[in-house]
């Protein structure tokens with residue numbers, strides 16, 4: 001076991017807006033809070049103060065840590081493996097469809113600007129399409145393109161019968177209006193599920209969205225495939241973004257969980273998270289959720305993919321949840337990387353296949 005795993009990246013560079021031990025005053029001694037950094041050896045406690053109101057008194061001692069250490073370790077929810085299974089299923093379906101009606105599903109991906117991470121994601125999506133036999137069409141436009149140019153491509157893809165799914169990689173350059181662009185994608189080809197009509201339907205009982213956003217759908221798929229019950233459980237979603245937190249909460253509610261959303265203005269987030277049987281975290285703050293926030297036996301889906309610097313080594317990816325602490329408390333947890341990320345891409349392929357099936361009325 002490597003206790004130092006989460007501990008060595010620069011926590012101070014990433015102060016949190018939650019009342020977590022990441023949001024700390026390192027300047028002076030206040031009160032009696034003794035919390036080590038995520039995954040750090042608890043015998044080397046640091047004296048820190050939470051920024052939440054009122055200040056907490058919370059002590060992590062060496063004794064507690066050693067108790068935790070003897071506890072069983074959580075099951076690892078292997079998103080990479082499940083995503084591979086799903087890709088295999090999609091491969092079979094794509095070839096069945098091709099053999100039966102001669103149609104190959106097609107995904108159009110638009111990348112505007114030169115962001116390195118976006119370029120990597122788009123490349124991975126293209127590779128994933130190839131791996132299952134889905135056609136991919138890629139458009140790359142320079143950062144300073146006009147919004148009308150993007151809209152023209154979207155309109156052409158909307159009309160193109162070889163294209164069954166359209167994805168505009170986010171974030172867009174600042175001068176573009178995301179709302180105009182997402183609204184322009186045909187509701188029947190909105191494989192990202194970001195069109196307001198799809199989100200609206202997701203929120204309504206008795207309505208069915210054409211597509212569900214890929215990342216939240218991947219989270220629920222993991223819970224299903226591992227056989228975790230959602231119905232009747234207390235679920236907490238941390239984060240309220242349009243693309244993950246909010247739709248994840250709506251999906252959990254549709255699955256009959258009792259859902260609470262915790263966000264940057266929530267008071268006592270740790271207390272609320274501690275009640276949850278299921279936690280989905282999507283905030284983008286490295287190691288924000290500590291072991292002490294989690295209910296023993298909870299199931300944790302960590303959507304965060306946060307690059308952190310460790311002793312000036314190349315960037316490493318960590319989640320929103322301090323994995324080393326959490327795995328001693330919870331019953332199951334997704335790793336980062338290898339958890340939700342690969343599922344997001346698998347769900348994109350699944351949405352593209354469903355779209356082609358629906359358009360061609362193929363069961």
Ligand SMILES: Nc1nc(=O)c2c([nH]1)NC[C@@H]1CN(c3ccc(C(=O)N[C@@H](CCC(=O)O)C(=O)O)cc3)C=[N+]21
Nearest residue numbers: 121167168169170171192214337338339341342344345
């Ligand atoms: N219109 C749009 N749709 C998106 O779905 C969308 C987007 N814009 N913008 C950016 C985010 C981010 N995203 C990820 C997908 C896969 C991984 C993934 O596969 N990650 C791997 C490895 C990551 C690595 O090693 O770099 C993992 O977690 O194991 C991560 C992030 C989709 N996004």
